[in-house]
Amino acid sequence: METELHFNKLDQMTELAEQIKLLGDRTRLIMLALLKEREWCVCDFVEIFEISQPGISQHMRKLKSHKIVKEERRGQWVYYSLNIADKPHIQAVLDHMPGSEEILRMMNKTESDCCSPGNDSCC
Amino acid sequence: METELHFNKLDQMTELAEQIKLLGDRTRLIMLALLKEREWCVCDFVEIFEISQPGISQHMRKLKSHKIVKEERRGQWVYYSLNIADKPHIQAVLDHMPGSEEILRMMNKTESDCCSPGNDSCC
DNA sequence: TTACTATATAAGCATATGCTTATATAGTAA
DNA sequence: TTACTATATAAGCATATGCTTATATAGTAA
Numbered sequence: 678m679e680t681e682l683h684f685n686k687l688d689q690m691t692e693l694a695e696q697i698k699l700l701g702d703r704t705r706l707i708m709l710a711l712l713k714e715r716e717w718c719v720c721d722f723v724e725i726f727e728i729s730q731p732g733i734s735q736h737m738r739k740l741k742s743h744k745i746v747k748e749e750r751r752g753q754w755v756y757y758s759l760n761i762a763d764k765p766h767i768q769a770v771l772d773h774m775p776g777s778e779e780i781l782r783m784m785n786k787t788e789s790d791c792c793s794p795g796n797d798s799c800c
Numbered sequence: 801m802e803t804e805l806h807f808n809k810l811d812q813m814t815e816l817a818e819q820i821k822l823l824g825d826r827t828r829l830i831m832l833a834l835l836k837e838r839e840w841c842v843c844d845f846v847e848i849f850e851i852s853q854p855g856i857s858q859h860m861r862k863l864k865s866h867k868i869v870k871e872e873r874r875g876q877w878v879y880y881s882l883n884i885a886d887k888p889h890i891q892a893v894l895d896h897m898p899g900s901e902e903i904l905r906m907m908n909k910t911e912s913d914c915c916s917p918g919n920d921s922c923c
Numbered sequence: 924t925t926a927c928t929a930t931a932t933a934a935g936c937a938t939a940t941g942c943t944t945a946t947a948t949a950g951t952a953a
Numbered sequence: 954t955t956a957c958t959a960t961a962t963a964a965g966c967a968t969a970t971g972c973t974t975a976t977a978t979a980g981t982a983a
Contacts, residue, residue, distance in 0.1 A: 684900060687906050690833075691826050697893060702971080710813075719930060734931055748829060750885025753929050753980050757864040769892030775809060779958055783809050825941080842960060855942055857961055874960045876950050 693766065696743050700770055704728065705736055707784075709759065709767075710774035712746065716758040725786050816889065819866050823893055828859055829850065830907075832882065832890075833897035835869065839881040848909050 682779055700706050705724055711717060711725075722733045737757055739747040745767065747760040761767045774780075817912060823829050827849055834848075838876055845856045863869040868890065870883040884890045897903075904911055 686905070690830060692898065693896070694826040694829045697820060698827065701817055701824040702801070702819025704812050704816045704971085706820065706871040708814060720928095728971090729973065731974080732930080732932070735971080738931080750930090750980085753927095755930060766893050770889050771897075772892075773816070773889040774813070777811070778804055780813075797828075814975090827941085843958095852943065853942090853960070854962080858941080861961080862937080873950085876957095878960060 680709065687800075688744040692743075696745060696764065696767065699739055699743055699745060702736075705740065706770075706774065707769055707780060708736065709740070709745070710780055712757065712779050713771055714776070714777045716749075718754045718756050720754070725784060727779070741799045819868060819890065820893075821870060822866055825859075825888065825922065827874075828863065829893075829897065830903060831859065831869070832863070832894055834900050834904055835880065835882045836894055836897070837900045839872075839879040841877045841879050843877070845909055848904070848907065 691753055702708065706725075708717075708722060719730060719733050719737065722736075723730050726733065728736075737748070738765075739748065740757075741748060745764070746757045749756050750756070761771075762790075777788070823832065830849075831845060836862075842856050842860065845851075845859075847854065853857075860869065860871070863880075864871060867883055868887070872881070874880050874894045878899050884894075898906075900911070915916060
């Protein structure tokens with residue numbers, strides 16, 4: 678049973694360009710690099726990027742709409758993770774990004790782990 | 801002798817995002833895919849993309865400003881070619897794009913070769 | 924229920940982007 | 954020089970983008 682719409686090659690290139698455009702924003706590119714290693718929740722990114730919570734949510738919505746990330750609600754938190762197993766062009770770009778530890782150090786942030794289940798000092 | 805400015809890792813990620821943003825436009829992405837196989841001049845792209853000549857020149861200027869393409873003037877024509885030997889993240893994306901022949905077929909264009917030296921019927 | 928926390932959505936705004944037309948520049952050819 | 958071709962630059966415009974603040978929604982905990 679075919680549930681996907683049929684896309685021709687031009688449509689595919691258009692979708693590829695759209696996905697790549699989403700990577701072409703410094704904030705989102707770093708988000709995706711961080712997501713290489715583990716899932717993060719919205720409030721983590723609010724702390725790391727110093728962007729308002731709605732700002733972060735909107736970035737995640739864009740990434741989700743193009744199936745680049747997936748979300749999972751657990752309790753009051755929503756965790757985001759990469760969904761690029763079928764997107765080698767995105768994997769290839771992220772392969773050239775530093776790991777979480779280096780990124781956080783560059784941004785003068787510590788891994789706060791703000792949304793861990795046992796953490797009472799969460800956002 | 802150090803002629804390059806020093807960039808820290810955050811600057812490098814910013815530049816990476818800028819380069820990727822340039823790929824995130826359908827027209828430029830297809831241009832770069834076409835350039836994988838050979839050089840093209842501005843008037844070729846005017847015919848293929850049905851965008852005004854200044855529009856094409858502005859795309860090439862952006863790509864040139866981030867060193868993604870290089871130009872070579874020969875006679876009255878300016879030929880553009882890829883300059884991504886040192887940019888594996890861009891190579892990786894272009895590896896997932898179709899070849900010139902397929903692209904031109906999809907766009908219902910024939911390889912006009914409008915700017916060949918021996919071509920009198922050029923733009 | 925009420926009070927709270929985390930996230931999403933709506934609306935607004937300043938700036939960026941991709942095109943256009945008009946014009947300037949660079950080279951060719953008589 | 955003059956006439957021509959190819960390309961670049963300038964200016965303008967409609968739309969997209971990345972943020973903000975205000976508010977709605979979803980879940981937790983008493």
